Amino acid sequence: MDKENKVLELLNVTYYYQTGEQRLTILEDACFAFERGKLYTIVGPSGCGKTTTLTLAGALENPKSGEILFHGKPLQEVGYTKYRSDKIGIVFQAYNLLPYLTPLQNLLVAMEITSNPIKDKKAYGKKLLGRMGISEDQMKRRIQKLSGGEQQRIAIARAIAADPEIILADEPTGNLDHETAGEIIAIFKELAHKDGKCVIAVTHSLFFAGEADVVVQLENKKLLPQEGQL
């Protein structure tokens, strides 16, 4: 694996849920490296810990043991808040756009939070939304007046608005029909292959998984790569 392309690395990561005396282990000494310019999908049965793995990658949770490295540097050193605001963008299954803002304003929030330098934020936001197929008219509408597919495209635009290196997506096509899901997957592929982002998506969809560069199987508390088509 090309060391320079390695963006995110899980090193002997263990994570479990403790309820009283019962312990549910999700990851045990799991190791995996994610590279830029690739679309990864994490697959596995329900409840195996796919979303938990994503939250660990997003620094929304800390591993019980092991380390997560960003460009070889532990997240603790990068700083969790800085990592979240500058280095990653998250796409949620339920889109979770701020309802009191327009699509463009939602993007401006992400641009305001990040410390990454972005010139002419408004123009850049419009450009991103346009790239996602959102018209000028739709950019000014209230979020609730847009379809699920449109909202997910805006959510993706928001995730990349701060120009992060990693995009984490939790079931991004879970609420969409097959055709719209196809459009969203195409956007993710474009972000990975054209923009050089590292896109990591958790999915149940075999169709989505089949489109990924690398399918990561969460099995026996380990992350196992399956290169190429399923």
Next chain:
Amino acid sequence: MNYIKRAFHSIIFYWKNALMLCVIDTVLAALILSGITIYQSCRETGNDLKEQVLAAVTVRNAKPMESDSPIGKNQLSYDRALEAMDLLPSKLSALAYSATAGTNGLKSYRSAEQSEQYPDDGQFTVCGVSSTSDYEAFQNGEITLYQGQHITDERNRNAALISTIVASQNNLTIGDYISLDTYYEGEDTQVEIVGLYDVITTKSHTGAPIKNTENIILTTTTIVFAMNGNRQIASATFKLRQADSIRASIPDLEELFSTEPDDVIKVVVDDQDYRFLSGSIHLLTTVSQIMMVSAFLMGVISLSVLAVLSLRDREFEIGVLLAMGEHRLKVILQLMIEMLVPVLIAIGISTALSSFLSRRIIFIFITNSSILTETDSIAVLSLLIISLALIVIASIGTIFQILRFQPKKLLQKMG
């Protein structure tokens, strides 16, 4: 799109919540501001009362008189009364009596019954007062000035006021002179009539005619001292400001006026007006304090509940912002601004309402109140500080929750 702009967009989007908050805040702010206004007005009025509503302290010597003492013998030292002025910075009204007989055939007023009983004519009571307008009978409305002017020690040393009846039956008018003889060791003297008084409340004319109100000749203490041959007075009345502290001076007055072992110094304090008014002011002050405290507590409770409810509805939003790397402090500040804006609007509305409301509240407790209620900038500033404190206190629960929020849990909940 920073947290301040987000807050304003959120207020517009959730306008129903903001409106409800604004209505609640307006009611509470109006109560607090009215409370502050009433409280301030009461304090100012209370201070004014101390300056404007005078209390009277009258000192007499109740030592039993010897049987052969002439009528109207004075038993209190005028010089001690002057000394007392240092003890009680006040206006002194001294009263000195001198029983005397009018010369030049001056006839006193007698009822038919008295004419039979007391054939001797021409006995008057001469009262020396520092200022005739301070004389008790004038003060309580028993007599009133009919013509001419009041006299004071300083201005009219040889002046006198007589009753209209005596003037009429002796064909006397203002500008005429009468001679005052004395039974004492002092000097007879002449005084000019400068005023006539009417007797409004007629007492029963029993006993010696010298005691009839109509037969009182009011003059200056200087004249009476000259007639009596000493500087003794019957009573000294001190008109005092700072009526609330007057009673503390009683022992000092008693000690000052006791010159002989058998002296019985009586000090009577008349501060009823002050006590009545200050009682009303005290009641209003208490009411205003209760208003402020209860409105503040209601504010804390209602705003806390609203903040917690609002937070529950917007957990996802906070989760998203935290997941995007927003600082918790900025999330807290956004929510506080969303609370502050309706509060500021409420302060504006309540400022306009508070003067009217304060007057209505005062009217409930004191029907004929002269307390002025104007909401000033200090009251508004106080309300602003109270409101900010209220927001901070009401936000404590919210702040605590946000600090505890785990974006991952919110993310999973949303998923």
